Amino acid sequence: MTVRITARRRRQRFAAGIAVCIATALTATGCGATDTDAEDEVWVAPNPTFEPGSTMEKLHSAGRIRIGVGFDQPGVGLKKSGSEEPEGFDIEMAKIIAGKLGIAPEKIEWVEAVPKDREAHLRNGTVDLVLATYSITPERRKVVGLAGPYYETGQQLLVRKNDTSISGPQDLKGKRVCSVAGTTSIQRVEETYGAEPIADKSYTACVDRLLAESVDVVTTDGALLLGYAAEKPEELKVVGDPFSTERYGVGYRKGDTQMCEFLSRALSRSYRDGTWVDALSKTLWKTTGAAPYPDLDPCPAAS
16 A cells, blocks of 8 residues: 655645634635645555454455545535546545545545435445535434534525625525525525525536526535635625534444544544645635634544
């Protein structure tokens, strides 16, 4: 197995940079990635040891892992036409976690996990983990395990550039609002703000509807919408402040407390060693700017 180690100096420089950005509230333009030309590298643990019989031990022994991610989320999880693997912040975080299992990036099987299928993928064993803008909620934790959060964002609105009728969620009553089926976003705009919900199969499909003027708004996490706006700055814009708090977690099979503890340690370590900053700076930082490290939730007690 090839072991690739990100240079300590590079991690320290990114960590120092994000600390300055957070402290001074600069934008992505003011403190973007400082080493964008550097070769992308992922640390792969050479000889990790795990509790015999644990999920981590089984994955390490197999030398492969299946991870559910988004395929149509710019900056987070996007699989471009003709590319062999997706790219984005969730993808980078998945590589970091796999590396701590001793699994190299080329041994990851990327499985598309659309919102309505994420729980089923975990419960059926289609995937081992899910990193797909998976917001932590009490309802979801009744069905699956969610470690983290490893990123925090908030629901916002994407509209056409020339639309001045919508500046925030208070303007959504009666508006045609598109989001992906099975998300908290579409439920919230209908129940709280009186929007006319239009569910589609993907965020890209919703954006296509918006450009074709068959819907008035696309809503989901601001981190995703800013990515779409950056792709078409002359046609689209994000309006209003975030009106929810979305905390992204790593999905695992419910009841696997050892896996939760492993994931929490992996995330905590990524904050300390600078690899979380690396992942952010190469992806979301370009459109959303700096972000603080989120506080991790405690893992549930073993039953």
